[in-house]
Structures are given as structure tokens and as C-alpha cells.
Amino acid sequence: MNSTIENQHGARPYPIVIAGHVDHGKSTLVGRLLYETASLPDGKLEELKRTSEKRGADMEWAFALDALQMERDQGITLDTTRVWFASDARTYVIIDAPGHKEFLRNMITGAAAADGAVLVVDAVEGLSEQTRSHAYLLALLGVRQVVVAVNKIDKVDGGEYRFASVRDDVVDYLGGIGIEPHVVLPLSAKHGHNLVADQTSALPWWSGPSLLEALDALPVRPIQLEGDLRLPVQDLYRRPDKRLIVGRIERGRVRVGDTLSVWPGGRSAKVVSLETGSDDTRIAAAAGQSIALTLDDELFVERGHVLAAGDPPVEGNAIRARLFWLDRTPLRAGDTLTLRLATASHQVVVERLDTVIDVQTLSEHDADAVPNNGIADVVLRSRSKLVFDLAEGGIATGRGALVRDDRIVGGFTVAQAADVADGRVLIPVDHSVGAGERAAANGHQGGVLWLTGLSGSGKSTLAMALQRRLFDRGQQVYVLDGDNIRGGLNKDLGFSPDDRSENIRRIAEAARLFADAGFIVVTAFISPYREDRHNARAIIGDGFQEVFVKAGLDACESRDPKGLYVRARSGEIPEFTGITAPYEEPQDPDLTVDTEALSLDAALNVLIGQIDRVYATGGDRERASG
Amino acid sequence: MNHLDALEAESIFILREAYHQLNKPAMLWSVGKDSNVMIWLARKAFVGAIPFPVVHLDTGKEFAETYAFRDRYVPEWGLDLIGDACPPIETVDPSLPPASRFAARKSRGLTQALERHGFDGIIAGIRRDEQSTRAKERVFSPRGADGVWDFRDQPPEFWHQFNARAPRDAHVRVHPLLQWTERDIWLYIQREGIPVVPLYFARDGKRFRSLGEEGITHPIDSNAATIDDIIAELDATTAPERQGRAMDHEAEDAFERLRESGYM
Numbered sequence A: 001m002n003s004t005i006e007n008q009h010g011a012r013p014y015p016i017v018i019a020g021h022v023d024h025g026k027s028t029l030v031g032r033l034l035y036e037t038a039s040l041p042d043g044k045l046e047e048l049k050r051t052s053e054k055r056g057a058d059m060e061w062a063f064a065l066d067a068l069q070m071e072r073d074q075g076i077t078l079d080t081t082r083v084w085f086a087s088d089a090r091t092y093v094i095i096d097a098p099g100h101k102e103f104l105r106n107m108i109t110g111a112a113a114a115d116g117a118v119l120v121v122d123a124v125e126g127l128s129e130q131t132r133s134h135a136y137l138l139a140l141l142g143v144r145q146v147v148v149a150v151n152k153i154d155k156v157d158g159g160e161y162r163f164a165s166v167r168d169d170v171v172d173y174l175g176g177i178g179i180e181p182h183v184v185l186p187l188s189a190k191h192g193h194n195l196v197a198d199q200t201s202a203l204p205w206w207s208g209p210s211l212l213e214a215l216d217a218l219p220v221r222p223i224q225l226e227g228d229l230r231l232p233v234q235d236l237y238r239r240p241d242k243r244l245i246v247g248r249i250e251r252g253r254v255r256v257g258d259t260l261s262v263w264p265g266g267r268s269a270k271v272v273s274l275e276t277g278s279d280d281t282r283i284a285a286a287a288g289q290s291i292a293l294t295l296d297d298e299l300f301v302e303r304g305h306v307l308a309a310g311d312p313p314v315e316g317n318a319i320r321a322r323l324f325w326l327d328r329t330p331l332r333a334g335d336t337l338t339l340r341l342a343t344a345s346h347q348v349v350v351e352r353l354d355t356v357i358d359v360q361t362l363s364e365h366d367a368d369a370v371p372n373n374g375i376a377d378v379v380l381r382s383r384s385k386l387v388f389d390l391a392e393g394g395i396a397t398g399r400g401a402l403v404r405d406d407r408i409v410g411g412f413t414v415a416q417a418a419d420v421a422d423g424r425v426l427i428p429v430d431h432s433v434g435a436g437e438r439a440a441a442n443g444h445q446g447g448v449l450w451l452t453g454l455s456g457s458g459k460s461t462l463a464m465a466l467q468r469r470l471f472d473r474g475q476q477v478y479v480l481d482g483d484n485i486r487g488g489l490n491k492d493l494g495f496s497p498d499d500r501s502e503n504i505r506r507i508a509e510a511a512r513l514f515a516d517a518g519f520i521v522v523t524a525f526i527s528p529y530r531e532d533r534h535n536a537r538a539i540i541g542d543g544f545q546e547v548f549v550k551a552g553l554d555a556c557e558s559r560d561p562k563g564l565y566v567r568a569r570s571g572e573i574p575e576f577t578g579i580t581a582p583y584e585e586p587q588d589p590d591l592t593v594d595t596e597a598l599s600l601d602a603a604l605n606v607l608i609g610q611i612d613r614v615y616a617t618g619g620d621r622e623r624a625s626g
Numbered sequence B: 001m002n003h004l005d006a007l008e009a010e011s012i013f014i015l016r017e018a019y020h021q022l023n024k025p026a027m028l029w030s031v032g033k034d035s036n037v038m039i040w041l042a043r044k045a046f047v048g049a050i051p052f053p054v055v056h057l058d059t060g061k062e063f064a065e066t067y068a069f070r071d072r073y074v075p076e077w078g079l080d081l082i083g084d085a086c087p088p089i090e091t092v093d094p095s096l097p098p099a100s101r102f103a104a105r106k107s108r109g110l111t112q113a114l115e116r117h118g119f120d121g122i123i124a125g126i127r128r129d130e131q132s133t134r135a136k137e138r139v140f141s142p143r144g145a146d147g148v149w150d151f152r153d154q155p156p157e158f159w160h161q162f163n164a165r166a167p168r169d170a171h172v173r174v175h176p177l178l179q180w181t182e183r184d185i186w187l188y189i190q191r192e193g194i195p196v197v198p199l200y201f202a203r204d205g206k207r208f209r210s211l212g213e214e215g216i217t218h219p220i221d222s223n224a225a226t227i228d229d230i231i232a233e234l235d236a237t238t239a240p241e242r243q244g245r246a247m248d249h250e251a252e253d254a255f256e257r258l259r260e261s262g263y264m
Ligand SMILES: Nc1nc2c(ncn2[C@@H]2O[C@H](COP(=O)(O)OP(=O)(O)OP(=O)(O)O)[C@@H](O)[C@H]2O)c(=O)[nH]1
Pocket: A020, A021, A022, A023, A024, A025, A026, A027, A028, A029, A059, A060, A061, A062, A075, A076, A077, A078, A097, A098, A099, A100, A151, A152, A153, A154, A155, A187, A188, A189, A190, A191
């Protein structure tokens, strides 16, 4: 560490990514820069010499970053890394990115955290494939403060002329994607020419800044303190006397007493308190802070909702997005993905694949698939309501990740609300009978009452009794439970965690169809995993109501209507929920029915009350249009 | 918002994310300075009590001061402590150099704790500036069976979107302090008044900069008796933090091997 940093609590280190084509000298540049600024720890120089010699090289500065054996043996960077160093002006976190196109996802991982970038270009090879694709991604990731370093200038004769020609090519390409570099400068990373001031003797024709001088001049990306509040809800913590809403402020400020709106929906509530868990009281917080607050109204709030003030975020079922795809299996129209937008998760379908962008030529063309590392414009549609902002300014509600099989496989920025943009609602097939008509005919809307609870908690009893009562009232109702699902639709599934998840997924899809047909569906499955229920909610959309049928394990075990607990205890039934497999209680169910405390009749009344409120025609719940 | 506030907010976001996404997380508590900072942050994140257990991988060879500190702060901080002993040294790969083998015992202790308690996520207080393979870590790092780190194929991670799910037989490591430096840690300890084991402060011209087990961790020459002294010392020194950790220096790839096979 450098002793010249005066302000101990001062500014955050400036994050800068080193990008560019494979082997153009990115890691070498960082290693040598550390050396030139006396930032290498004791013993590192000797270690670098030793490990370079061992591999028959004279001196590989890159080994200061390329720490993995495989990286050193192959002479390429596999994964991004970070190091800290200081100039006289400020501290930096340097993010070294790999140039090999196989590791583009690692480059993105590094670059997404940066405020500024150094685009390294080999003077001999000039503008190359990954120079272009890295530059394009920098723009897409919102990293627009760029310095271009034309490296290995020691290797070319007539450096000045070669430099000018490489510079023109790079500036030309960057112009095409809307980036104007702060400076394009020549250097030799390996030999330490023009990295820091006073090293230009080897480049007598250069009168511009050194790399470090250029870095010191890059502006810091401001925190978005001004502007309308965006606070995506990260979680809810229940306390005996209150309910804490936690999350990080992405933009703007919040004060005790402020009136906020909760999206989707836009209902409003007042901030009662900001909680710290200690004695210090807080009355205001601003962008960048992770906070906990309470509201004056017991509104339904869950993870993924957005608290806002001022101009509201956009609410809709479809977005037009520009995405980068990072999976070996190409993305096709019709594919389903999980879309993560700030803290929300939605199941989406790729409704349209508009264009695929060739970042080499900057041309756009039609294609039926987006390949690994491809960039495309698409329309993504969700059954549940998305809450978003346009991506400008890099706001968290304007960009996110795409997930398939629990792994991040791409990212996107929101370009437009697709429904609005097209001036019409994008429904592929226009159903001749609309949801509104069905609701009017039935006297209620369709929806899914999703009962979850331990075996023996009373789900099936409640579901069947409820079905009788609703049917007798002339309502459209149907129960999905083990008896009509396990024997048919899901007879190929067992009880392993994966099969249980698939079981729940199919039930959710089937329930969704019934709900579309106008039915009130009551499902009676243990559905022990939170994630699965969450997915069910995502599949079913707005009509989903999670009902926790609550009874303690002891009570369920003593009821044991089918003798299952006895068999589970004896080991005869493996993976039995509550005994040898977990049951994850709902954290914030729409309704809890305690069957230990309530009689069957009382429990039914609670359920029917909820149904009348939530599925009433013209009630406050508007069904998603998709 | 200054730099420490920004780091704090980021770590709290990560901790809350871990708690939401994982079914059964636990936090590793080595009783060292970094893990005390992590506990401190978790108490802020969850507005009071930490809603998951903390695991101390006890080698039986920790310093007496470490045990004393642990016993005092478990009740004071309201921690749900799991203090399982690590398996005997004989169970650890004998081809490892001696100190690495000693360290690998901790990885075995961790594997054992995972199996015994069924955790699907482990929150650990490693930092990128400590060591160059740690510098390549993700905030959420999915592990294979047996805790193996596949650094050749790490998933992308950006814009605070994390890969929080592991395959059912594996787990995820969560690193809320990854972006902190040693200097940040001390500045924060000072600002917040976080207690630490007294071994970090100089006595008779020696202090510990990094705390591991007795025998494979060595003190440095130092007269830094206060946090101010320590920060001044850090600003002046160019010696690496883990110089007193024998296991890092036994071979070029010693630490990489340890980490690949599940070490923190
Ligand atoms: N002559 C000369 N060689 C250089 C210079 N900079 C880097 N090199 C050499 O170029 C090779 C590649 O350098 P690296 O720093 O590993 O390249 P990189 O851009 O980090 O490569 P990836 O991370 O794998 O994309 C090494 O052998 C370096 O020694 C330079 O300025 N002049």
C-alpha cells in the first residue's frame, strides 16, 4: 500500500477494467504498473523472476495477476482478478480481464464492476476480434470512460506511424458504438515505457500523457443521489411487533414520513421508521445504502416489489431488451428463462428474436438463434407484472440477468416496454373468449389457491370441503391433489428433490390452465420447497394465493390419517417431509390457516373470505393480460 | 457516503441475499479480525440477531486467546455456535506439504460440518487482496461435491445478480468481504469499535497480522499497540499480509491446491 493516500475514510477506490484481445498485453500492463508504482509486495519480484525462468521466459509481468498454474503454463488469463494500487492522486482497484473469447463471461464479470476501462491493443496486430467485442460489451455494460493503450510499441519500427494507424482504426470503431475515448496513447507494458510520467524517453515522438496520468484524469461515476426513489425490496423480516422491509436504495433518498408507492400496483404507504437494530436512530437514507424500514400500512409487499417516489417505474408484461448471451446452448425464440430484474424473478418466454448484432461489423441481421457470446434484441414476456425503468443511467431496475437451470446465462438492458412500443398488446393468439367475459359469466375470476403444509396438516380435508361449499354456491371450482395428478399427469415422477420440483412445476402449469378457463383451483400438495412455490407463483401469475395450512409436526404425526408417519419413522418411506426431508415454511404467505387453532368450519370461513376478496369480479386484482 | 459506508452497504446486501436465496446457510467464524467484522455486518444486516448458525472449525490448536474470545462473545453477540472438532490429521492427504496438510484439515472439518448439518451455503470472510487465487473468486461461488472449486468454469456474476443455487449434493460459498482490503478492515474495526483477539496488538515487539493455528502461524516484528499504529504500519509496509502463514509458501501452487480442494 502507498503511504501517500491522505484521506483515510475518503473516496472509494476507482475501479478500472483492463480489456482487449487475447495476448495483447493486459496482464503484463497491470503487473508492470504495480512494479512501477512500487505496489508489488515484498518478495513478489523474485517470485515472478523465478516462476518466469521455470517456464523458460525472461520476465512475465503477467504472472503477478495470472496466479493459477494453468494460466502460467498456457500464458493466458482464464479468469478475472482484482488488485489494489495507488497513484499520487487516488487509489484504484484494477480489474484484469481475460482476452480469450472462451472466457468472455469472465471478462463481463470483471467489466461490470468498473467505472472506467483501458482498452489494450497490440501495435503489431492492431484492432482485433476481441478488441471489438470487448469494446462493444463495455458500451453495453455502461462503462463509457475509456482510455486506449496501443501496446508493444517496442515491437514496431516507425512506431509513430503504426500508432497513428492503429489509433484511427480503434477510434473509428468506438465512434460506431458511441464511445469517444479520453485519450489513445502508445506504450510498452513489458518494458515500462509510458506507463507512468517520465518514462517517455523511449518514445521521443510522444508528447501526450502517460497511462497513469490518463487514468488519474478519468471521472468518477456518481452515485445516483438525486432522482426519483427506487428501492427494490430484497426481503421481509418479521419481528414480533412489526414487519421490516429490507433492501438497497438504487436511486434517490428516503426519509421517515415520506409517502412511497409500492409497485406493481402503485398503492401508497408512509415510511414510519428506518431501523438499524441499535440505538442510533436514522431518519434518512440515500442511494447506495442497505436499509430496513417499516410502513404505516400492512400492504402486501414481497421481494421483487419496488418502492418508489416521484415518477413511477413502468409496469407491464413484456420488455424489449438488448441481451448478451453466455451459454453454449444457443437461445431461441420460444425458450423460457428466469429473468432477474433488480430483486425480482420472473419466468419469461422469448417471444420474439428481433435481430442478432454482429459486433465485428456492427451489422444487424435476422437469425433464429443467439449463439454463445452473441448479442441480440429480443422481446421477453412474463405472465406476472414486470416493474422496470429504461436502462439509461445504469439503474438496477433497468437491467438484469437471465438464468437457466440455476445458472446465469446472460444479461440484458431494458430498451422499451414492448406492449407500449408496439401500440398493442402482444398476444400471439387472440382468444375468442376473454378472461373478463368468463369472469362476468361465472361471477368471479379464475385463480389458484395454493395450499401448502405438512402431511396431515389438513390440506386435502380443507380442499374437498371448500370445493363442496364453493360448488354449492354456484362457483367454478376444481381440486388438484395427489389422487388426480400422481396417477396420471405425473405418474413418471418419484419423490427425489428434482422430481418433487418437476411435480410442482407441472401442477402449476395445469392449475394455470384451469384458472385461465375461469376456475378457482385449489391445490393440495405438501410443496415443501420455497423455491418451487415461488416458481409456481411465477408460472401462475397474479391469481396465485399461497395458503399456509399450519399444524405442528407433533399434531400431524398424532393425526397421521394414512399411517404414513409411522412408516416414515420406521424408515420404510424414505425422504418423508418433516421427518427425513425438509419442509420450508412460507415466509410471507397470502393467508395462514392454523388447523390446530381453528375448527374445520372456522377454517373454511377464513378461506372463503379470502376468495371473495381476491377473486371478486371487478375486484382490485386485474388479471395479467398475457 | 464514504468508502467504508459503501463497503458496509454492499456486504449487507450480499448477506441478505445469501439468507434469502439459500435454504440452510451457516457462517464460518475463525474468530479472526475479518470474521468478527463479518459477524458485525450480519448483526446489522438482520437488524439484531443473526438468523443462522456460526461454525467454528476447531482444530484444537487455536491460541488460548482465541478460545477465550470465542467463549466471551458467543453469548454477548447471541451467536448460535457450532463448534465441531476437525477430523484427525491422519485423515488428510499425506502428499501435501506439512503446513498445507495442517490447513487441509480445516477443509475436511468443513466438509464434515456440511454433511453433518446439511448446510447448502457457507458464508466465509475471505478477501481478494489476501492472496492471488482468492482474488479470482466470485461473491457467490458454487462448489462441486466435496467442496471442490472449479476455477476453470466459474459462472458469470454481474450487477448484483448472483449464482446462489448449488446442485443438490453441493453447496455455495458466499464471500461478503471479498472486496474489502486489510486496511479497510482495520479502519472499520476502529470506526465501529469491534472487539478483536489481543494477539493482533504488539507485545514484546511481536504481533500477529493474520491469525491461524498455533505452530503454522507466526507473528511479525512490530510495535503496533493500537489500531492507529496498525494502520500506520500497513501504510508503511510492503510485506504481504499472509507472510506468517507457512502453508502459503511451501510450493508455488500450494495455496491453489488447497483452495481447489475446498479450503476457504
Ligand atoms: N515486446 C513486448 N511484449 C509484450 C508487451 N506487453 C506484453 N507482451 C508480451 O505479450 C504476451 C502476452 O501478454 P499478457 O499480458 O499475458 O496478455 P493478456 O492480454 O493479458 O492476455 P490474456 O489475458 O490471455 O487475454 C506476453 O508474453 C508478454 O510478455 C510489450 O509491451 N512488448
